[in-house]
Amino acid sequence: MLHTQLHGTHWQIGFQLGVGLARDGHFILDAVPFPITPARLEFARTCLPLCRRWFPAALEELRGLAQGQGCAPDELAGVLFSMYAMPPGPCCSCFALRRGRGALFGRNSDFLTELEEHNANCLYRFSDGGYSFVGNTTSFLQMEDGVNQFGLAAGLTSVPPSPPRPGLNAGLTLRLLLESCRDVPQALALLRQLPVSSCHTLVLADRAGRIALAECAPERTQIHCPGETDAFVCSVNSFHLSAMAPFRRQTDDDWRAEERYLTLTRSLAAWGPELDLQAGQDLLSGRMGFLCQYDRREGRDTVWSVLYDTASGTLLRAEGNPSRLPFQPDSRLSFRS
Incomplete structure (x- = not known):
């Protein structure tokens, strides 16, 4: 990386x-x-x-x-x-879990192994406006997951596209949220205004333990904020909110998206707020079901994995498939109140 x-x-x-x-x-x-x-x-x-x-x-x-x-x-x-508006797009898994006074945010980035030497981890500090953040990307300028100085965490997954429309795609949108918003309510207020060019999902979490899922298509954006009895949101490379059913597209190869979704929903429902940093690493590493166990000989793999604890400010990253490489702490970004 x-x-x-x-x-x-x-x-x-x-x-x-x-x-x-x-x-x-x-x-x-x-x-x-x-x-x-x-x-x-x-x-x-x-x-x-x-x-x-x-x-x-x-x-x-x-x-x-x-x-x-x-x-x-x-x-x-x-x-x-x-990018994201037209194929190909990264095939990823993402979740946010409310626990204690904060949230646990996790994401696996699944993409082509031939391009992994170009994947980047970036620390941005701006002198002309914009919040500092740590982010990761298979692209450039755009971000695919990250957390900013106020503890707002965000991650995207790509979804098989509808015909694109002019607007902001997933990677630009996510980066704009990290630069512009302190928490989930601010991020959702901005997201509701933005023109959308790609089909994608966004998972959001903040220091207060607020979490949200946005499923976005050029035609519609649907937002789900779980109630008190729902402890988590998650996403893969498909839409699951009922309002987005008209925009679901079939694809010949979705990198076992529904199997990954089942692993996330079953594991997060079973653990609930008891899912700690170690269990989160186990989940992302595939120890609770299929999530990252790709055959690299097919030219695909999980190319990095992140876990953010928004309450403690702990940032962990595995710079490759987390079933083979350990998570390491990143202490370069301190949260501000």
Whole structure:
């Protein structure tokens, strides 16, 4: 996993990242797992005005990143905005469990092994506005899970797409929430306003123990905030809320999504608030049922796993499949009140 610590304005951060990657021989456009077609470039063009309205800082960072990489911003935009909205997408598992005065948040990122050397763990600190956060991504600029300085944790899963519409995709949306929101209510208020370009889920948790699941499609976003008797939410690569049934799409290979969903729901229901950090690691490591036990010879695997305790501020990350690699603490981000 690549590790970056970035500080400055969004443009400076993008430029730092682009130069650093280039210096180490990593060029984003050489590692894209799909052709950058005219359709992707045109779709990006239609998304730009909406990104400029809702997340203009991301475009500043994109401009700096392109300059640091020595490539055309339009090509990076074609990758950035079409990701998650058009195949392929990462196949992941995510949960949030209310326990004590906080929540336990966990996520496995499942993706192609040929690209895992480009996966990144990033610490962002901004000088031009935006909350600091630690995040992880198979992409660039976008984030797929993370936690910010106020203890808001978020993670996404990709869902087989509907025809995309101009808007913000899963990775841009998640990053915007981490930069802009202190807690789950703020995140949901912003999420309800955003135009959606991709089919995805978002799992959210905060320091007060509030948790939520959002299932998002270009046509509709449905939010579930569990009541007092429901201790958890979870997601894989499909929609499960009844209101999202019209937007469910079949796929030939969903990386055993429903089996992973069954493992999560059974285990979280059985343990409830008694699920501690060790049991959370066991769950993500596949010791309670299928979750990460892929055959790497097929070119797929769990490429990292995270566990965040929002009450204590404990951040754990396994930089590879957690059934084979240990979780290690990350103490670089301190929560603020």
